[in-house]
Amino acid sequence: MSEFDLIKRLQEIISIKPAAGHPSCVIGIGDDGAVLAVPSGRQLVVTTDTMVEAVHFRPRSAACDLGYKALAVNLSDLASMGAEPAWFFLALTLPSADSAWLESFAQGMADLAGTSGIELAGGDTTSGPLSITITALGLVETGKALTRSGAQEGDLLVVSGTLGDAAFALHTMNAGGTADIASRNALDRPVPRLQLGRCLQGLATSCIDVSDGLLADLGHILLASGKGAEIELERLPGSNSMNALEESERLELQTAGGDDYELCFTIPPQRRSELEQIEKETGTRLTVIGEITASGELLCKTPDGGIYLPMKRGYEHFSRNEAGDK
Numbered sequence: 211m212s213e214f215d216l217i218k219r220l221q222e223i224i225s226i227k228p229a230a231g232h233p234s235c236v237i238g239i240g241d242d243g244a245v246l247a248v249p250s251g252r253q254l255v256v257t258t259d260t261m262v263e264a265v266h267f268r269p270r271s272a273a274c275d276l277g278y279k280a281l282a283v284n285l286s287d288l289a290s291m292g293a294e295p296a297w298f299f300l301a302l303t304l305p306s307a308d309s310a311w312l313e314s315f316a317q318g319m320a321d322l323a324g325t326s327g328i329e330l331a332g333g334d335t336t337s338g339p340l341s342i343t344i345t346a347l348g349l350v351e352t353g354k355a356l357t358r359s360g361a362q363e364g365d366l367l368v369v370s371g372t373l374g375d376a377a378f379a380l381h382t383m384n385a386g387g388t389a390d391i392a393s394r395n396a397l398d399r400p401v402p403r404l405q406l407g408r409c410l411q412g413l414a415t416s417c418i419d420v421s422d423g424l425l426a427d428l429g430h431i432l433l434a435s436g437k438g439a440e441i442e443l444e445r446l447p448g449s450n451s452m453n454a455l456e457e458s459e460r461l462e463l464q465t466a467g468g469d470d471y472e473l474c475f476t477i478p479p480q481r482r483s484e485l486e487q488i489e490k491e492t493g494t495r496l497t498v499i500g501e502i503t504a505s506g507e508l509l510c511k512t513p514d515g516g517i518y519l520p521m522k523r524g525y526e527h528f529s530r531n532e533a534g535d536k
């Protein structure tokens with residue numbers, strides 16, 4: 211397969227039929243650059259994420275899952291900004307031009323591009339160690355993007371879906387076991403919370419997607435907002451897959467596992483009742499797990515009133531709780 215054929219095939223498989231009202235890609239693949247029309251009254255939200263073999267995914271992962279996930283992690287960033295997906299760019303580095311691999315990769319990506327309404331507008335193709343970089347562009351009403359910085363004291367802390375499933379699957383497979391289907395799906399096929407992100411506009415005071423683990427990512431909200439938080443650990447939403455685990459293992463996966471791609475956000479307490487409507491509208495479970503405090507610290511409370519000291523280090527926000535500082 212030549213480079214030209216490869217690009218043509220990607221374009222054929224991944225192309226979506228833009229729905230009515232989809233912002234216009236005036237010039238797409240085939241020229242030196244894309245020309246995109248940003249509708250008036252809206253701003254562009256741009257995000258980029260790379261996946262490298264053996265760093266972000268296991269060698270010999272299924273090509274269709276890689277195609278899906280490379281796009282999913284970028285869409286998750288658009289979701290957390292409250293943006294609507296519009297276009298994306300795909301920079302692909304491949305060890306060889308294997309057409310079976312490419313077809314499968316493109317099909318996995320096309321599945322998600324189709325359901326999320328995002329159009330492939332360009333990219334780059336090179337040979338080398340397998341690496342996938344996507345730049346995704348979304349649109350948000352002017353001034354309405356969700357950010358990390360607006361959490362207020364007394365705000366409720368909310369997370370979508372369940373936490374820890376993807377990390378549980380990885381943990382199981384790394385130990386030589388077979389992960390159950392639900393956890394495996396959480397790892398390979400995370401569903402970006404796009405509709406939820408849109409619903410949170412005008413409600414959430416801050417928002418982030420959980421990619422590096424709840425505590426690490428919540429830490430970013432706290433730092434950007436200049437606030438602290440208290441989490442009640444027994445409220446953390448978990449699936450049944452992890453029932454057989456020791457409590458401490460489950461907690462570590464849920465608080466620091468990563469790869470969840472759920473949204474973690476804050477809302478004013480007087481607007482709590484709106485969560486139920488959003489759950490219905492999006493079909494996404496929403497759980498209040500704690501609240502924002504003025505302290506600048508992140509405290510995880512256990513059911514018996516104690517404080518949980520996370521095993522994993524490196525989260526600036528609870529440096530006082532870290533094992534090394536005790």
Ligand code: ADP
Binds near residue numbers: 243
């Ligand atoms: P140039 O040499 O001018 O940078 P390229 O040959 O890299 O152009 O790309 C030609 C066209 O194909 C461009 O429109 C580019 O955006 C598109 N393209 C290249 N690789 C990809 C890819 N992996 N996915 C989508 N579009 C691609």
Ligand code: MG
Binds near residue numbers: 241
């Ligand atoms: Mg050129």
